[in-house]
Amino acid sequence: MRRGKSPASAGHAGQLTRRAAAGAIASAGLIAATGLTLGSAIQAPPASAAIKNGNYDLVPRQVADGVWFVEGAREYFTQDNGGDIVNCVLIETDAGMVIIDTGVSLKYGQALRQAAASLSGLGIAASFNTHHHPDHWFGNQVFADRPIYALGETASLARAEGDGFSDGMYRLLGNWMRGTETTPPTQTITSSSITIGGRIFVLYPLSGHTGADLALLDKKTGTLITGDLAFYERAPTTPHADLPKWYEALDALAAVEAALIIPGHGPEDRDGQSLEQTRTYLTWLETGLKQAAAEGLDMVEIMEETLLPDAFKNLGAMPQEFHRSVSHLYPAIERQAMPLSNL
Amino acid sequence: MKLRLGRLGLGKLGFALALQGVVALGTATSALAVDDTKVKLDDPLKTGMFAYHQKLILGDPDKITFDERVIVRAPVSAEDSLNVPVTVDATAIADVRRIVLFVDYGPIPKILTYWPQRAQPKLSFRFKIDQATPVRAAVETTSGAWHVGHTIIDAAGGGCTAPAVAYASDDWEEELGKVYASVWPDRGRVRMVVDHPMDTGLAGDIPMFIIQKLQLDDLDGTKLAQIDLHEPVNEDPAFTLYFEKGALKDKLRIHGRDNNGNPIDAIASAQVTQ
Numbered sequence: 001m002r003r004g005k006s007p008a009s010a011g012h013a014g015q016l017t018r019r020a021a022a023g024a025i026a027s028a029g030l031i032a033a034t035g036l037t038l039g040s041a042i043q044a045p046p047a048s049a050a051i052k053n054g055n056y057d058l059v060p061r062q063v064a065d066g067v068w069f070v071e072g073a074r075e076y077f078t079q080d081n082g083g084d085i086v087n088c089v090l091i092e093t094d095a096g097m098v099i100i101d102t103g104v105s106l107k108y109g110q111a112l113r114q115a116a117a118s119l120s121g122l123g124i125a126a127s128f129n130t131h132h133h134p135d136h137w138f139g140n141q142v143f144a145d146r147p148i149y150a151l152g153e154t155a156s157l158a159r160a161e162g163d164g165f166s167d168g169m170y171r172l173l174g175n176w177m178r179g180t181e182t183t184p185p186t187q188t189i190t191s192s193s194i195t196i197g198g199r200i201f202v203l204y205p206l207s208g209h210t211g212a213d214l215a216l217l218d219k220k221t222g223t224l225i226t227g228d229l230a231f232y233e234r235a236p237t238t239p240h241a242d243l244p245k246w247y248e249a250l251d252a253l254a255a256v257e258a259a260l261i262i263p264g265h266g267p268e269d270r271d272g273q274s275l276e277q278t279r280t281y282l283t284w285l286e287t288g289l290k291q292a293a294a295e296g297l298d299m300v301e302i303m304e305e306t307l308l309p310d311a312f313k314n315l316g317a318m319p320q321e322f323h324r325s326v327s328h329l330y331p332a333i334e335r336q337a338m339p340l341s342n343l
Numbered sequence: 344m345k346l347r348l349g350r351l352g353l354g355k356l357g358f359a360l361a362l363q364g365v366v367a368l369g370t371a372t373s374a375l376a377v378d379d380t381k382v383k384l385d386d387p388l389k390t391g392m393f394a395y396h397q398k399l400i401l402g403d404p405d406k407i408t409f410d411e412r413v414i415v416r417a418p419v420s421a422e423d424s425l426n427v428p429v430t431v432d433a434t435a436i437a438d439v440r441r442i443v444l445f446v447d448y449g450p451i452p453k454i455l456t457y458w459p460q461r462a463q464p465k466l467s468f469r470f471k472i473d474q475a476t477p478v479r480a481a482v483e484t485t486s487g488a489w490h491v492g493h494t495i496i497d498a499a500g501g502g503c504t505a506p507a508v509a510y511a512s513d514d515w516e517e518e519l520g521k522v523y524a525s526v527w528p529d530r531g532r533v534r535m536v537v538d539h540p541m542d543t544g545l546a547g548d549i550p551m552f553i554i555q556k557l558q559l560d561d562l563d564g565t566k567l568a569q570i571d572l573h574e575p576v577n578e579d580p581a582f583t584l585y586f587e588k589g590a591l592k593d594k595l596r597i598h599g600r601d602n603n604g605n606p607i608d609a610i611a612s613a614q615v616t617q
Binding site for chain 1: 416417418422423426428429430467469499520521522523524525527530532533534535536579581583597608609610611612614
């Protein structure tokens, strides 16, 4: 972003809007963010992309009995991180490994399958896709020999938007995507739990981050895998967000009282902070954008002049995700804010 | 089979090459003509397009210069290629007559012309981007001199060739021309969203259908500002206009028409801010 690049810009914008806008958003944020304790709950140093010699070098971290995950970089997609920005979970069963989310590309899926093989000789039992965003299922083609489960709406969205996502990912990641073909999930989830190789998974069909978001509870260890309904130490993304539904989903996940949460992005969480941080950020975002609409601000003014509160400015992928969210959410919010004026 | 295809391919290639030669010759000649501007500028962005737009969009002015006082603010990357926000600010330049916004690269380069009349020479709007491109703001003063500023926006593109979102619903006609607007007289600000598909004519089988003009007036008829819109302006155009504090009354009229003759008429009022 350009910011105060010339005296004319700074002076003029300052008189009209800068202080008012920044103040409005910052104060809304301060109120909402009160009570957040950052830093104390972080389990691991910030992850950078696991890349060695132009290949993904995924090293699963064990976080519970038979539960591992690979943490992606807390960043947006870049050529440098190869799109290794997402969390994929591996859970051991008597029938082989269960994989929850398959990563961003063919190459990533291959690395993930290799990592699974290093943990269990039983091979892959099944996979799940938590939702239809490409970083969570573009590795599917590596796991297509076994069932790939998802909510029905996720499968429809993957079929409808997969090719468009694919164009975008090839553009952003180039050679990292080579050979990747969109392979939508094959099995529709209709039950509230599923047992695979003696291990029970409770299934929560939710929405809010997208039109269909699946969360899973590993009954044996009380590990809750939230998909992108929870982000931790990495800014939430909102291209298909429905905020009221997302808040409801966070309520439902908090009620699970899980022993351990693995969010869609960011480190594991043992005291529910990821749910709280996601809710606090989304509330701040919504409140701030409504306030901006009430003041007649334009999107560029909001992007450039909003001061991110301390609680959020150090989240991964900031301020990029804030700017993206303004684009996603502001047009609908501002229309609600202004009255119909026709004669 | 392969051989036959190969031969066919070669034939086609030969034809294509020949054709390209003719086209290249043709463009080389006309390119010379459009590049032959009265004022030679050294485009800092070196897009190879500026002289062309200088001549065809700005009418080959006698006085034109790149000027850092014309500020174009936009995200470095377009998140939604159908709704790219831009703020242009020429308040550092006196006696502005109009501001012409255009892109270097795109099937329809010209976005809009802003006539500030009694407004400040500053405007926020959104547009549809078709590929990564500079956005230029050319500011003409009452003396006829032009001052040009720019920024570069990266984009995946496709914004100009996708059909309007409105057609996903059956009742888009009922929304046509609806104006959502507010005035903030104490802060010299008007914001409005006008419902309209703004069809570029480039999406399959949908002819061009756009708002061509929006005019803001005081209720006594005094002209405040005028916007001439072109195809790249976003669906449901959204604008913020800026005035000196106290220059606006509590109500103003927004009116205009689209290229099918549909009128737009609304009264925007001051809101009680909480």
